[in-house]
Amino acid sequence: MSTLSDLDFFITLCRSGSISNTARELDISPAAVSKRLSNLEKRTKIQLFNRSTRSMNLTTEGQIYRDYAEQALSYIREMEERLSQRGGEVRGLLKINAPLGFGRKYMTTVISEFLQNYPKVEAKLHLSDHPVNLAEQSYDIGIRFGELPDSSLHAKKIATHRRVVCASPQYVERYGEPRAPDELMAHNCITLQQNNDSWSVWKFYKNEKSYSVRVSGRLSANDGESVTRWALEGQGITIRAEWDVGGYLLDGSLIPLLTDYELPNADIHVVYQHYNTLPSRIRAFVEYLNDFMGRRF
Structure with a gap:
């Protein structure tokens, strides 16, 4: 008979995808992972994986075992959560994923x-500009900007995320100020390459009309802080989040451009999986984060 420890180990192995990854996650040797898997297969009398020197894949029986293991662990977690809530106590490990720049600026403080x-x-x-799959990587909470393609997650808006086109006064003085989106094609635009977005196409809205402009420039990066630094140095025009450059806009280090136009929605949401009983640690953190952001936006 499998124990809860066996089930947890097996799900970790499935999620990690390899013996070496599982060994790193559990902080044990690969040999120990292999031995534990072999013992589990002997005890259940089931071959759970087809293994070769380069890959390991679940057998049909292994897929069934995984599905029931996930259900069993889910029921156990829900039982423990209900019992802990009866005691009115908020406790446990909270795993959070957030974008790099936003995480540095706000999440470290709120946590x-x-x-x-x-x-x-x-x-x-965990900070990353490539959103992780919360369920597959066992994260409780994620921070997401803009449209939310994954409808399987529960989402709560925690702040309006306004973006601005901006440049330094020195750049505008030297090259002029664009008055319409298509004038950006004559400017040096600093682009941010993140996720799968079309980073060289900037979209605008005005009076229910949309405008798309393919911009170009000598500088691009996958790090927002680098893009902001180049804009401050007068290297070109860029789009940045108001939460990131608000201070520079206030002190005049950057000036907003094309203010008659709106940029696509990119509101900030906290997302988490659906639960029959929302764990108290998640509920308490979402409420605290919402209040924290409300005091700043």
């Missing part, structure tokens, strides 16, 4: 404050 208020909660923050 620190949250843990001061909830001393029995632990937090693990």
